[in-house]
Amino acid sequence: MTAEQFPVNRALAIIGGKWRPQLYCTLEGGPKRFLELHRSIPGISRKVLTDQLKELERLGMVERIEFDEAVLHVEYRLTDAAYTLQPAMKGLCAWGEGN
Protein backbone atom coordinates (compact mmCIF):
# COMPACT_ATOMS: atom_id res chain seq x y z
CA MET A 1 0.00 0.00 0.00
CA THR A 2 1.45 3.34 -1.05
CA ALA A 3 1.34 6.39 1.20
CA GLU A 4 -1.54 7.97 -0.75
CA GLN A 5 -3.73 4.89 -0.39
CA PHE A 6 -3.24 4.72 3.34
CA PRO A 7 -6.60 5.51 5.02
CA VAL A 8 -5.29 8.14 7.41
CA ASN A 9 -3.52 9.89 4.54
CA ARG A 10 -6.74 9.93 2.55
CA ALA A 11 -8.34 11.80 5.42
CA LEU A 12 -5.34 14.11 5.82
CA ALA A 13 -5.45 14.95 2.11
CA ILE A 14 -8.77 16.60 2.88
CA ILE A 15 -8.48 18.06 6.37
CA GLY A 16 -4.70 18.48 6.44
CA GLY A 17 -2.68 21.57 5.66
CA LYS A 18 -2.05 24.79 7.48
CA TRP A 19 -5.45 26.45 7.11
CA ARG A 20 -8.06 23.75 6.49
CA PRO A 21 -8.81 22.84 10.11
CA GLN A 22 -9.60 26.47 10.92
CA LEU A 23 -11.59 26.84 7.73
CA TYR A 24 -13.53 23.72 8.61
CA CYS A 25 -14.23 24.83 12.19
CA THR A 26 -15.26 28.30 11.06
CA LEU A 27 -17.72 26.91 8.53
CA GLU A 28 -19.09 24.44 11.05
CA GLY A 29 -20.94 27.35 12.61
CA GLY A 30 -22.85 27.94 9.40
CA PRO A 31 -22.35 29.51 5.96
CA LYS A 32 -19.97 32.44 5.68
CA ARG A 33 -19.01 34.97 3.02
CA PHE A 34 -15.54 35.31 1.59
CA LEU A 35 -14.38 38.35 3.52
CA GLU A 36 -16.13 37.09 6.62
CA LEU A 37 -13.95 33.97 6.43
CA HIS A 38 -10.94 36.13 5.74
CA ARG A 39 -11.60 38.15 8.90
CA SER A 40 -12.36 35.05 10.98
CA ILE A 41 -9.03 33.42 10.15
CA PRO A 42 -6.27 35.86 11.09
CA GLY A 43 -3.16 35.58 8.98
CA ILE A 44 -4.58 33.82 5.95
CA SER A 45 -4.07 35.61 2.64
CA ARG A 46 -6.92 36.12 0.21
CA LYS A 47 -5.01 34.06 -2.37
CA VAL A 48 -4.64 31.07 -0.10
CA LEU A 49 -8.24 31.35 1.06
CA THR A 50 -9.42 31.29 -2.55
CA ASP A 51 -7.15 28.33 -3.32
CA GLN A 52 -8.39 26.34 -0.35
CA LEU A 53 -12.07 27.07 -0.96
CA LYS A 54 -11.74 26.01 -4.59
CA GLU A 55 -9.94 22.82 -3.70
CA LEU A 56 -12.41 21.96 -0.94
CA GLU A 57 -15.25 22.63 -3.39
CA ARG A 58 -13.59 20.29 -5.88
CA LEU A 59 -13.32 17.65 -3.16
CA GLY A 60 -17.02 18.00 -2.38
CA MET A 61 -16.47 19.37 1.12
CA VAL A 62 -17.59 22.95 0.51
CA GLU A 63 -20.42 24.41 -1.51
CA ARG A 64 -20.21 27.85 -3.11
CA ILE A 65 -23.52 29.69 -3.32
CA GLU A 66 -23.80 32.85 -5.39
CA PHE A 67 -26.75 35.11 -4.57
CA ASP A 68 -28.34 37.09 -7.36
CA GLU A 69 -28.04 40.53 -5.87
CA ALA A 70 -26.76 43.85 -7.11
CA VAL A 71 -23.68 43.59 -4.88
CA LEU A 72 -21.66 40.43 -5.46
CA HIS A 73 -22.74 38.10 -2.68
CA VAL A 74 -21.19 34.66 -2.25
CA GLU A 75 -21.51 32.24 0.61
CA TYR A 76 -19.57 29.10 1.42
CA ARG A 77 -20.86 26.24 3.44
CA LEU A 78 -19.93 22.70 4.40
CA THR A 79 -21.59 19.88 2.51
CA ASP A 80 -23.23 16.93 4.25
CA ALA A 81 -20.18 14.87 3.32
CA ALA A 82 -18.01 17.33 5.19
CA TYR A 83 -20.05 16.94 8.35
CA THR A 84 -19.21 13.22 8.43
CA LEU A 85 -15.71 14.39 9.31
CA GLN A 86 -16.87 15.96 12.55
CA PRO A 87 -16.10 13.00 14.86
CA ALA A 88 -12.56 12.68 13.49
CA MET A 89 -12.01 16.44 13.82
CA LYS A 90 -13.26 16.39 17.40
CA GLY A 91 -10.84 13.59 18.22
CA LEU A 92 -7.91 15.55 16.84
CA CYS A 93 -9.08 18.71 18.54
CA ALA A 94 -9.41 17.01 21.91
CA TRP A 95 -5.92 15.57 21.64
CA GLY A 96 -4.48 18.91 20.55
CA GLU A 97 -6.06 20.64 23.53
CA GLY A 98 -4.97 18.01 26.01
CA ASN A 99 -1.38 18.14 24.79
Place this chain on the structure above:
Amino acid sequence: MTAEQFPVNRALAIIGGKWRPQLYCTLEGGPKRFLELHRSIPGISRKVLTDQLKELERLGMVERIEFDEAVLHVEYRLTDAAYTLQPAMKGLCAWGEGN
Protein backbone atom coordinates in the same frame (compact mmCIF):
# COMPACT_ATOMS: atom_id res chain seq x y z
CA MET B 1 -5.35 32.47 17.48
CA THR B 2 -2.64 31.74 14.91
CA ALA B 3 -2.68 28.61 12.81
CA GLU B 4 0.04 26.92 14.89
CA GLN B 5 -1.88 27.40 18.14
CA PHE B 6 -5.04 25.90 16.73
CA PRO B 7 -5.68 22.56 18.51
CA VAL B 8 -6.16 20.46 15.38
CA ASN B 9 -2.95 21.85 13.92
CA ARG B 10 -1.09 20.98 17.10
CA ALA B 11 -2.19 17.38 16.55
CA LEU B 12 -1.38 17.50 12.84
CA ALA B 13 2.11 18.81 13.60
CA ILE B 14 2.72 15.43 15.21
CA ILE B 15 0.74 12.92 13.16
CA GLY B 16 0.67 14.85 9.88
CA GLY B 17 2.96 14.44 6.92
CA LYS B 18 3.36 11.84 4.22
CA TRP B 19 4.86 9.01 6.25
CA ARG B 20 3.97 9.51 9.91
CA PRO B 21 0.58 7.79 9.88
CA GLN B 22 2.12 4.64 8.41
CA LEU B 23 5.03 4.88 10.81
CA TYR B 24 2.64 5.26 13.69
CA CYS B 25 0.46 2.33 12.62
CA THR B 26 3.47 0.11 12.02
CA LEU B 27 4.89 0.84 15.47
CA GLU B 28 1.50 0.31 17.12
CA GLY B 29 2.08 -3.42 16.66
CA GLY B 30 5.16 -3.27 18.87
CA PRO B 31 8.82 -2.20 18.67
CA LYS B 32 10.59 -2.52 15.34
CA ARG B 33 14.14 -2.23 14.08
CA PHE B 34 15.27 0.35 11.54
CA LEU B 35 15.39 -1.87 8.47
CA GLU B 36 12.27 -3.69 9.61
CA LEU B 37 10.43 -0.35 9.48
CA HIS B 38 12.05 0.40 6.16
CA ARG B 39 10.77 -2.86 4.72
CA SER B 40 7.31 -2.41 6.28
CA ILE B 41 6.77 0.99 4.68
CA PRO B 42 7.26 0.58 0.93
CA GLY B 43 8.58 3.66 -0.81
CA ILE B 44 10.11 5.48 2.15
CA SER B 45 13.81 6.29 1.84
CA ARG B 46 16.23 5.57 4.64
CA LYS B 47 16.95 9.29 4.87
CA VAL B 48 13.32 10.26 5.39
CA LEU B 49 12.81 7.37 7.81
CA THR B 50 15.76 8.59 9.88
CA ASP B 51 14.48 12.18 9.75
CA GLN B 52 11.00 11.19 10.88
CA LEU B 53 12.20 8.89 13.65
CA LYS B 54 14.49 11.61 15.00
CA GLU B 55 11.76 14.22 14.93
CA LEU B 56 9.22 11.90 16.54
CA GLU B 57 11.78 11.07 19.22
CA ARG B 58 12.30 14.81 19.82
CA LEU B 59 8.53 15.21 20.14
CA GLY B 60 8.38 12.42 22.71
CA MET B 61 6.34 10.09 20.52
CA VAL B 62 9.00 7.49 19.76
CA GLU B 63 11.71 5.95 21.89
CA ARG B 64 15.02 4.73 20.44
CA ILE B 65 16.54 1.75 22.21
CA GLU B 66 20.07 0.65 21.40
CA PHE B 67 20.98 -2.89 22.40
CA ASP B 68 24.54 -3.64 23.46
CA GLU B 69 25.32 -6.42 21.02
CA ALA B 70 28.12 -7.13 18.64
CA VAL B 71 25.94 -6.32 15.62
CA LEU B 72 24.38 -2.86 15.76
CA HIS B 73 20.85 -3.44 17.06
CA VAL B 74 18.38 -0.59 17.47
CA GLU B 75 14.67 -0.71 18.14
CA TYR B 76 12.05 1.99 17.97
CA ARG B 77 8.81 2.01 19.87
CA LEU B 78 5.91 4.29 20.63
CA THR B 79 5.90 6.04 23.99
CA ASP B 80 2.87 6.05 26.29
CA ALA B 81 2.19 9.62 25.15
CA ALA B 82 1.96 8.38 21.58
CA TYR B 83 -0.66 5.81 22.49
CA THR B 84 -2.98 8.60 23.70
CA LEU B 85 -3.25 9.47 20.00
CA GLN B 86 -4.87 6.15 19.18
CA PRO B 87 -8.52 7.27 19.38
CA ALA B 88 -7.87 10.25 17.10
CA MET B 89 -5.97 8.05 14.64
CA LYS B 90 -8.77 5.50 14.58
CA GLY B 91 -11.26 8.25 13.83
CA LEU B 92 -9.22 9.45 10.87
CA CYS B 93 -8.65 5.92 9.69
CA ALA B 94 -12.35 5.09 9.82
CA TRP B 95 -13.24 8.19 7.83
CA GLY B 96 -10.52 7.50 5.30
CA GLU B 97 -11.75 3.96 4.79
CA GLY B 98 -15.38 4.99 4.49
CA ASN B 99 -14.55 7.62 1.92
Place this chain on the structure above:
DNA sequence: TCAAGTAGTTACTTTAAAGTGCGTACTATG
Protein backbone atom coordinates in the same frame (compact mmCIF):
# COMPACT_ATOMS: atom_id res chain seq x y z
C1' DT C 1 38.88 -11.65 1.69
C1' DC C 2 34.67 -10.70 -0.34
C1' DA C 3 29.83 -10.17 -0.14
C1' DA C 4 25.95 -9.03 2.62
C1' DG C 5 23.64 -7.24 6.62
C1' DT C 6 23.41 -3.82 10.61
C1' DA C 7 22.20 1.59 11.09
C1' DG C 8 22.80 5.24 9.64
C1' DT C 9 25.17 10.27 7.29
C1' DT C 10 26.07 13.74 3.72
C1' DA C 11 25.30 16.78 -0.09
C1' DC C 12 22.36 17.99 -3.33
C1' DT C 13 17.86 18.41 -6.01
C1' DT C 14 12.90 18.42 -6.58
C1' DT C 15 8.21 19.43 -5.42
C1' DA C 16 4.24 21.30 -3.21
C1' DA C 17 2.31 24.61 -0.12
C1' DA C 18 2.11 28.97 1.20
C1' DG C 19 3.13 33.95 0.99
C1' DT C 20 3.58 38.72 -1.42
C1' DG C 21 2.03 42.36 -3.91
C1' DC C 22 -0.28 43.89 -7.25
C1' DG C 23 -4.50 44.38 -10.57
C1' DT C 24 -9.62 43.67 -12.07
C1' DA C 25 -14.63 44.59 -12.18
C1' DC C 26 -18.50 45.56 -10.03
C1' DT C 27 -21.77 48.51 -6.64
C1' DA C 28 -22.96 51.57 -2.90
C1' DT C 29 -22.53 55.74 -0.31
C1' DG C 30 -21.30 60.46 0.89
Place this chain on the structure above:
DNA sequence: CATAGTACGCACTTTAAAGTAACTACTTGA
Protein backbone atom coordinates in the same frame (compact mmCIF):
# COMPACT_ATOMS: atom_id res chain seq x y z
C1' DC D 1 -16.95 61.80 -8.52
C1' DA D 2 -14.09 59.91 -5.15
C1' DT D 3 -13.76 56.37 -1.67
C1' DA D 4 -14.76 52.04 0.19
C1' DG D 5 -16.63 47.42 0.04
C1' DT D 6 -17.78 43.08 -2.58
C1' DA D 7 -15.01 38.82 -4.58
C1' DC D 8 -11.70 37.54 -6.64
C1' DG D 9 -7.18 36.69 -10.47
C1' DC D 10 -2.25 36.72 -11.76
C1' DA D 11 2.76 36.52 -11.54
C1' DC D 12 6.16 35.75 -8.82
C1' DT D 13 9.01 34.32 -4.59
C1' DT D 14 9.85 31.79 -0.42
C1' DT D 15 9.89 27.82 2.52
C1' DA D 16 9.47 23.21 4.13
C1' DA D 17 9.06 18.45 3.08
C1' DA D 18 10.55 14.90 0.62
C1' DG D 19 13.49 12.45 -2.74
C1' DT D 20 18.17 10.84 -4.83
C1' DA D 21 22.46 8.90 -4.79
C1' DA D 22 26.44 8.08 -2.88
C1' DC D 23 29.23 7.25 1.30
C1' DT D 24 30.70 5.62 6.36
C1' DA D 25 31.68 2.07 9.82
C1' DC D 26 30.84 -1.90 11.94
C1' DT D 27 30.18 -7.46 11.95
C1' DT D 28 29.08 -11.94 10.32
C1' DG D 29 29.36 -15.91 7.35
C1' DA D 30 30.96 -18.34 2.91
